Amino acid sequence: MANYSILFRPDLLQVFWAGMQAGNFITDAVIPINTSRRTGRTVLANAGGVRPRRGRNLKGRCLTFTQREEIAILRAQGQSLRAIGEVIGRSASTVSRELRRNTKPGTAYRATSAHMLAYERASRPKPAKLHTNMALRTVVED
Structure with a gap:
């Protein structure tokens, strides 16, 4: 399989987020997609630490x-x-x-x-609430 950046491959992003949701550390979540911990940290930081909500998630009737x-x-x-x-x-x-x-x-x-x-x-155009509301994000983090 050719190596593509995780940032441009939604299917790889989903594997990363599934690992994070399972309770893995960033280091363990990036192993299946063969990328660096630094890239995983970037994805996590860009999303505000919360898995982004996606519309149809390209499953089912959509082309793979x-x-x-x-x-x-x-x-x-x-x-x-x-x-x-x-x-x-x-x-x-x-x-x-x-x-x-x-x-x-x-x-x-x-x-x-x-x-x-x-x-x-x-994708839904609406950003996650914890991404836009910093006060609420601080309360949840605490």
Whole structure:
């Protein structure tokens, strides 16, 4: 597997947060995703120590990162939308919509950037209360 920054891979972030939620130390939570303790500390600090709430969390009916990689590879090979849909187990319209939404004009489809864009669209725009209310955060920390 290629090494991507945890900050740009929502699926890696979820593994990190699952480790933190299980009660692991930062050092133990970053082991499964093969990143440094410093990166884990950065993620934790940016979130205010609280796991960010995400909308759909890209589960279920949404495309996975693996499916997006398949779309990128098959599209680069010149496969049709129907052929790509058959390989990943989705309809051709789903593949077409994915390519339309997550490809920048004049560039090729990139699985990493497409996954990040989809994740950002799935997120709630509302920040966590403990992240915005410092007085409440201080009380909870104490």
